[in-house]
Amino acid sequence: MSRRLQSLLLIMLAAVLACQTERPLAPPEDPHAPYDFAARKGMVVAAHPLAAQAGLEILERGGNAIDAAIATALALNAAEPFASGIGGGGFMVLYLAGENRVTVINFREKAPAASFPEMFHQDGKINLQRRRTHGLAVAVPGALAGWTHALAAYGTLTLADVVGGAIRIAEQGYEVSSTFSKANKDEYEKLIKNDGEDSLYLNHGFPFEAGDIFRNPELARFFRRLAELGTEDFYSGETASRIVEAVQAAGGEMTLEDLAAYRPQEYIPLSGSYGEYTLYSTLPPSCGGLHILQLLGIAQSWPLQEWGHNSPDYIHHMTEAFRFVFADKARYLGDPDFVSIPVGQLISQEHAQAVASRIRPGHTAGRYPSGEFGLEDGVDPNTTHLCVVDKEGNIVSLTQSINHFFGSGIVPADTGFLLNNHMDDFAADPLSPNAPGPHKRPVSNMGPLLLFREGHPYLALGSPGGTRIFPSLTQILLNVTVFDMSLDEAIEAPRFYSHSNLGKAGKLYLEDRISEATRTALEKMGHSLVIKEAFDRYFGGAQGLMLLPDKGLILGGADSRRDGHGAGY
């Protein structure tokens, strides 16, 4: 009996029992033990149980997947405020079942009009503080415009209808998790600098410890006000003034005109075939989908099953593929409104074969033609991902972020939300296609996606994790489609990551569950290894849904590297 069949039988048994007892079976005590949430009508997976619950409540009230997704996105601002929120932006991929159509909404932040390519250069050096913790680090937030665009175009409820869960979470509070506490400690200096010892994101001036209660009444009040006044207040009213004041007080140059000019974009998705599957994702400036298609194309010529999951040959070949793809990213990627990106060529079979032919078995290539632009490779895990499916079959796969955990650390007065530091996603090199400029969107690694099998939705998936996003998502997709894993097994499986910079190989990062023998073999091939924790947040925190209509089942996978959770009915 195959592993997937065994998993499926267990899941079906769980679902049957859950339906009989009218209450879901509890996840196992070990958070890392693979566990697929099961439901029959609808499900939400998100990076915090309270946020998933807020989305589920909307589904149960009769809202559709779009309503529930925006409720969850708002709730994450309260339940996981360090990773995303109204002060940031993102991308979402929507499947509209009634129209059998996939569409994408790009609500990525934009650079203020005063931006220019050398804006982070000072005395001949890159000023990292300006990129990350200064007012200049803040890009014009797009989250609210994107959420309300989705609701107006495809939802059945209003912003006021779906914000209730977020208000309740912010008011009532919750126990701080280890993920929250660690992020709070890591970003302490930034919060002290920009929000002071009285910051609501600190506990009497010190980081929250796991088990402390975190409440955000200021955010609850702000959301109530938002429900009353709508998006206009955020982009051209009193809230807009507060945002501009906070950014300018921290040295930034964002203006009221920048906020008033913000518009989200909707466009057809990037799509590509992979065996019996078709993948739909976002176009640049979100590069995740593009690079996943590249990687799947390159991997198609290799006997992955024969090599075995996470075998030395598998990790070596995929690692080399990552490095060649990162070279493409550095050379070509930018905001397509400003630069031309050869998307078709990059995802072509010819390009995949050309890259695959340069990857040598048993040896690193050593050089990865990148052009002249370097690639920043931060260690921050940041960002968040959620997926929703409703009883009609509508699906949302949404990734959103304020960039680094706790964003810029800047909180506009009386709002309770954090502003992003996404200007750090622009390239440092002023000649790069991804150099900052007025109204440009910085390139993002996000890759919310939908995978169709034989013309029907099969998977919704996405992850946070900075530059690790698309390498991690590619591994999860291969775990499901090639290595026959269940969804959460695929998500929890050990991960690896590498990149290239200016033509040179980066180190190979491995979770320490990958065996010593494999590590030794990889070192012999020329890889320089860095061993990470067993379930390391560095590699992201993926959330996904698997749809099995013939069995009447929806399965949810939520990553234990963070606080992922599923809620269905």
Added chain:
Amino acid sequence: MIKTRHCSLAALAIALLCALPGYAGEEVKFEQPLLISSAGQSAEVQMVAILAKRSDLAYTLIKFASAQDLDGVKTLVLSLGASLKGLGAAGLDVQQEKDRLVQLVEAARARNMPVVCLHLGGQDRRGKLSDDFISTFLPYARLTIVVRSGNQDGLFTRICSQHDIPLIVVEKTVDAIQPFRQAFQ
């Protein structure tokens, strides 16, 4: 109630500490001004500075302090805990950071300047990298203050016991203010 008891225990530990001889056979005296530095470039060094500020202590915070920065200083305070993010932002690798710290603590020892170590990151600031810094630099301490969740496996207890270093365990970072202040009275 529990917190009060911890604070009382901490006060007792400080009182005992002041009467204890140091490893060189001298009475340990913690005096101001302090130089606060990081051992591993984690963000907790900033928390140590806030503890010092709230304790009304005279201090200077230099994350990458070198031996010369000890001029005019009477106590060296190290925040233990490694962060790849912090090291990366500083453009340092692990070995460079350790080399800097060896020079710093050896210079402090040569000046007969006591070292106080704090580990405020709890369990989250443990793991291979941080443990390496803890094992290497904790033995230089004459007093150690640790948030309890960082000592669940008894690492601090073991090292402090081996080197006769007084160890104060607090529940939370904020609880470290009282023993930290008292050490300098």
